[in-house]
Amino acid sequence: MMEGLDFKKGNGLIPAIVQDYKTKRVLMLAYINEESFKMTLQTGEAHYWSRSRNCLWHKGKTSGHVQKIKEIYVDCDNDTVLFLVEQVGGIACHTGHESCFYRRINRDGSFEIVDKKLQDEVEL
Amino acid sequence: MMEGLDFKKGNGLIPAIVQDYKTKRVLMLAYINEESFKMTLQTGEAHYWSRSRNCLWHKGKTSGHVQKIKEIYVDCDNDTVLFLVEQVGGIACHTGHESCFYRRINRDGSFEIVDKKLQDEVEL
Numbered sequence: 001m002m003e004g005l006d007f008k009k010g011n012g013l014i015p016a017i018v019q020d021y022k023t024k025r026v027l028m029l030a031y032i033n034e035e036s037f038k039m040t041l042q043t044g045e046a047h048y049w050s051r052s053r054n055c056l057w058h059k060g061k062t063s064g065h066v067q068k069i070k071e072i073y074v075d076c077d078n079d080t081v082l083f084l085v086e087q088v089g090g091i092a093c094h095t096g097h098e099s100c101f102y103r104r105i106n107r108d109g110s111f112e113i114v115d116k117k118l119q120d121e122v123e124l
Numbered sequence: 125m126m127e128g129l130d131f132k133k134g135n136g137l138i139p140a141i142v143q144d145y146k147t148k149r150v151l152m153l154a155y156i157n158e159e160s161f162k163m164t165l166q167t168g169e170a171h172y173w174s175r176s177r178n179c180l181w182h183k184g185k186t187s188g189h190v191q192k193i194k195e196i197y198v199d200c201d202n203d204t205v206l207f208l209v210e211q212v213g214g215i216a217c218h219t220g221h222e223s224c225f226y227r228r229i230n231r232d233g234s235f236e237i238v239d240k241k242l243q244d245e246v247e248l
């Protein structure tokens with residue numbers, strides 16, 4: 001199981017990039033620990049470690065907006081993973097946007113909202 | 125400049141997801157600090173903070189395989205950025221693969237190489 005993932009480098013956590021498997025849009029970045037990764041593999045739905053709440057986080061458990069795992073990749077030095085998912089409900093961000101990356105940074109460093117909110121703040 | 129980026133949460137570093145602006149393939153994940161981000165905005169080429177070498181890293185400076193910035197996005201809580209880039213030379217990974225994510229993790233946790241090496245180990 002998880003032959004080579006390097007959880008030590010990040011004090012037990014590894015960043016997981018989450019990408020829509022069809023559109024290839026990057027939806028969010030979250031963190032996994034060993035337990036949440038095992039749960040992800042076992043259930044086929046994304047589980048993370050919530051750094052703010054300090055607990056296992058089955059994304060979408062409450063709202064039903066789970067992330068169904070299509071494929072998982074690991075990077076060359078085993079300290080980052082990439083989840084290709086089907087985002088049920090089409091909204092990955094708690095702000096109600098499809099993606100957490102709904103703001104562009106311009107050359108002058110300013111932020112600009114470039115994406116529509118699909119609904120009000122949501123429970124994830 | 126950089127109104128809202130939260131460099132404090134990660135001890136001065138923020139993960140940067142790097143995605144090919146045309147194919148939308150995720151190429152790698154690297155880290156930026158404030159200095160490298162300023163350099164990125166100023167030059168239009170990706171600059172990172174190398175955690176292993178503990179220094180500013182202008183990717184591709186030696187090989188010419190720089191990453192030209194097309195767009196930059198920031199996530200909802202200001203602690204992750206997304207670089208959409210043109211990867212000059214077509215190889216982002218030091219192993220000689222197009223992407224650092226050239227191995228798939230199967231349901232049983234095993235790793236499997238699913239992508240061809242384009243050339244031998246390269247200087248990045």
